[in-house]
Amino acid sequence: MAHQDESRAEAAELPAHVTPRRVVIVGGGFAGLFAARALRRAPVAVTLLDRRSHHLFQPLLYQCAAGILSEGQIAQPLRAVLRRHHNVSCLLAEATDVDAGARVVHARRPDGSELALPYDDLIVAVGMRQSYFGHDEFAEHAPGMKTLNDALDIRRRLYRAFEMAETAADPEERRQWLTFALVGGGPTGVELAGQIREIAGHTLDREFRTINPAEARVLLFEGSDEVLGAFGRPLTQRAARTLESLGVELRLGTRVTGVDAHGLDVLDRDGTTTRFAARTVLWTAGVEAPPIAAALARATGAQTDRAGRIAVQPDLTLPGHPEIRVTGDVMGLDRLPGLAEVAMQTGAYAGRHVRHSVEGRKKKPRPFRYLDLGSAAYICRGRAVVKVGRLHLSGFLGWLVWLLIHLAFLTGFRSRIGAVLSWSVVFASGARRERAFGTPEGPAAGKG
């Protein structure tokens, strides 16, 4: 195919008669991007495949959903991010299968036509998607929070709920529109809960004539006994107190057994099922591997865990397939958490070792070791929890550290400036710029 010939030609530095080694990276999230970057100066021809044309700064996706940041502030085209990486060719296509014997990735273009991409080295960085634990029918009424589409859908649902409450003639209907249920007490659920309370109490202040947006109820359902479990005590307790002081109602130790357009059914530890009426339900409760992970496991005999994560060796390769490396959230090593930081480190590790092997280093690579730089979750303006090793921060200090971490990792100078401006305005006045939403039914016509 033309693009491969071209990308080979681009992978300069080698004499023209040498065919550079072909590295296919599947997925342009943090893991795939950091793998491509680690290969920048390697004499290889990299093909980076993603079903979307953008790299998404996932840790701030909830701010796009909440109307603080625009799509472009958290998502940049992969080919723009990598434009100076002359040995990288970005392709918009979804990987559908791997032929591990012939060393070919099969992919589908958006129009349904097929691509076959031969590789010498394969780096799998496909991430995880939202899981409804076997209840995919919940998705219609309870969108997840993994993609840009998800964020725009949630933005529309959040702001439309207040609009619907304003025109509801029936008080019970109005209460239902003003009730927001979040399923999942991890960072995304906590962040969204905080955002909705801030929108209700701060952003929408004095805009409505019938309803009082500040009366909006936010219910957070979590299966375990604490929110932000990964942060450990005392941060879990401090986060719970902050959420409660914000007005978020925590329902811990609960499991959601049904979701429809008018609310959800919740089972508690006593075995009692309670119905909660809520016209907006958002789902952040679990993740599962996309189908390509199962296809890879079938093709290579690799093991997967219950969520579909692929078991790897300590150097991130698959048993019997030293040419295949699995990175990021979909990699099942040491039960590492699904954090951007893990994805970056595994991606960079995989890219580096491909480079070493191309450069002919004989030494066996050291096993991958995750360097825990800490994790952070934003709760509301001026409040965040941060854990760095034994250091636990919360409240305003936690928020300052959260701010610095996120600015450091945001891609590009312009995105940083834009985010600082948006954050300053929302912090000071509550005003959010990105509140406009289209109609869900697609192109429509006329005003009024």
Added chain:
Amino acid sequence: MAHQDESRAEAAELPAHVTPRRVVIVGGGFAGLFAARALRRAPVAVTLLDRRSHHLFQPLLYQCAAGILSEGQIAQPLRAVLRRHHNVSCLLAEATDVDAGARVVHARRPDGSELALPYDDLIVAVGMRQSYFGHDEFAEHAPGMKTLNDALDIRRRLYRAFEMAETAADPEERRQWLTFALVGGGPTGVELAGQIREIAGHTLDREFRTINPAEARVLLFEGSDEVLGAFGRPLTQRAARTLESLGVELRLGTRVTGVDAHGLDVLDRDGTTTRFAARTVLWTAGVEAPPIAAALARATGAQTDRAGRIAVQPDLTLPGHPEIRVTGDVMGLDRLPGLAEVAMQTGAYAGRHVRHSVEGRKKKPRPFRYLDLGSAAYICRGRAVVKVGRLHLSGFLGWLVWLLIHLAFLTGFRSRIGAVLSWSVVFASGARRERAFGTPEGPAAGKG
């Protein structure tokens, strides 16, 4: 209904036992917004109805489509814009019918339920929608440019076309993805044509490995003999020269008779039909009134023109209905052009005269007279045409005046700062921030 009681209560200044006059404004575009603003200090209860919750700065919609500005930079929630207008209540609902005898507007909420809104004065400002001249089946393959949804759809089609060209194995398919056809040579068609050539030649520079985006062909089809006909000579000729120097291929005196996913059929004045292969077709050729305009005409006996515009008396009221005023694009007075400026002036005129009548002024209002402040169309960076009375500007000077006009009318200080920043970056480096697009099929999962 609750919201009406509330909005009456809000319309302060009157003693509690006096019921303020109820003014219903249908449509929150420039006409509706300026009508509401003109009523700010009047002792009336205003209900502003729109099927979308935002006011759209239509003149810059093409910049949202082209990836320069975000949705939030050109669309603000109506209730945020009017938050300090305490006598205005904004409702998200679509007007479906008018009972001119009972003086009630019937409307539909997004969930399909009905609202009935009694009025003492009605201001109709519903705008126009895209017309396919009886060929609504073209819409699927050739989106219009009237709504935020349209702009996001066009953004996705534009940037995806280059992605598809990059992975096309067949040279003919690749050429088709790199061919963009625009139907309609008015300001929107011209602006989009310029944007696509700039994206191809400037923004995407050095991002692709297989294709050369600068080779993208842009075809502009127009039925008359000139582009930007409303500007008159010599500006139409200068605009045509500028477009041709940008690489836009003008096909004047043509009529599009068929559109499908792979191209369009074009009839020229000789009666010859030519097929043009193009995977992206955008439609800006005509407008028609939305269904509520016909419903109003039926209810009042008002006349409509071929496009459905409602004929009004010189004071913008309907014959026999001094309580109904029609403003903006849907008003058929003196064949005024469909410009933001006309909408603003007619909206403000209608609002002002409702206020005068509430205040008990006996004098018959002077007929509406449009004060032509000029019009402007952007062609590419550093090039615009501007007509102010007998003054004709083009090139860089025209562009500077275009810039000042648009900054002056953009709503809000923050939008202005944001637009200036975005324009500076795109002018200097070609970089566009808002290039990310979701998948059209809605929420989807996993990367790669």
